[in-house]
Amino acid sequence: MSGSREHDSPENDLRMTVLAIYSWPAFWSMGEGSGAPSFFLSITSFPKHGHRMHVLMPGDRSKPREEDYHGVMLHRFRSGVDFNPDVGPSKVVQHLRIFFSYLYWYLRAVPVPNVTRLFGQGLGQVAGDPLRRALRYPEINAFRTPSSYLVLHNDGSGGDEVARIEGVPDEKLRFWPNGIDKAAYTAGTEDAAEEDRRSLAVELGVPEGSRVVLSVARLHPEKGLDRLIDAAPKVAAARQDVVFLVVGDGPLRANLAALAASRGVADRFLFAGSLPRERLPLVYGFADVFVALSNRTNMGNPLDEAMTSGLPVVALNTGRTGDVVKDGDTGVLLEMEDLPKLGSVLLDLLADDERRSSLGAAARMNADERLPTVEERQAMEVGIVEQAVKELRAGRSG
Secondary structure: OEEEEEEEOOOOOEEEEEEEEOOOOOOOEOEOOOOOOHHHHHHHHHHHOOOEEEEEEEEOOOOOOEEEEOOEEEEEEEOOOOOOOOOOHHHHHHHHHHHHHHHHHHHHHOOOOOEEEEOOOOHHHHOOOHHHHHHOHHHHHHHHOOOOEEEEEOOOOOHHHHHHHOOOOHHHEEEEOOOEOHHHHHHOOOHHHHHHHHHHHHHOOOOOOOEEEEEEOOOOHHHOHHHHHHHHHHHHHHOOOEEEEEEEOOOOHHHHHHHHHHOOOHHHEEEEEOOOHHHHHHHHHHOOEEEEOOOOOOOOHHHHHHHHOOOOEEEEOOOOHHHOOOEOOOEEEEOHHHHHHHHHHHHHHHOOHHHHHHHHHHHHHHHHHHOOEHHHHHHHHHHHHHHHHHHHHHHHHO
């Protein structure tokens, strides 16, 4: 976020006009209202706190150049580059290298406070590969862009270490988890929601009386859903009542369905596609086990949602997932070498109601203590920008 200007109301409260420069053409990863909510919640937090928010972002001709979006004014520029996350990196780098270079020098010259907001990072994965690291030049530049503060999502990928390597002082780094709607995810498991849970399960094709192994993820190679499919035949051979529900969409949907067919478990996999976020608490509410097998980290929103819902989790120990999923306490933590045992792990959990209940209760307690609510997290986001403006004002007056 860049270019915050302050205004005084008659009561002398700080009111800001904030410009956010955004590199993607949409705020939702799987269509409006579906997928990761972080981008949407970040920009809409400012109008909720009485500030004006403007967003400069790429857009195609199907979208208006200017639009009032949930109280945020969007300003779209036409771009010849396809900003879809699956586009080849060279096209994105070619465009953003110029874009962020201008931004870098602009922020050095213009005396307005800037807060850099990163929703994740991939530099940690390419630390030992100079060529792949060079292709992430825009991301490197984002870390190095002059800013009052850098706000980075603690998604378990070691972003704080990357920030320090890129020269971000500790006092400027805000390394925060995302907020979560704790009330909604708790309500999704309560008796009052039983009819809604049953109705949604039927809608998604879950047979009555089934045990449900759930995964919520974008269908992308990084998410490791092929590992779940590889484990499914062992589970399917031992139990006729188990189905695997995959919520999410992405470029691998057809490939994953074909893989399930090749493993002889096509009838056990339900690919539900993306769902509106308000329906997710019900999905977690009727599931029996949650599985996360991503390559980079499993400390994302789905794990937090599952834990908040009191669902026992099975997670691959990538990134810093082990900081949250304590094996035998808040879940089951698998090392890479343990993946051949995944089928057996799931069968053991599905056969032990008491253990699932115990793991789920500990997971919920961990999430409740560790995660802020959505409202708390939005206040943190707005607060750090307000702080940057106030510090600039104090410097001017001093």
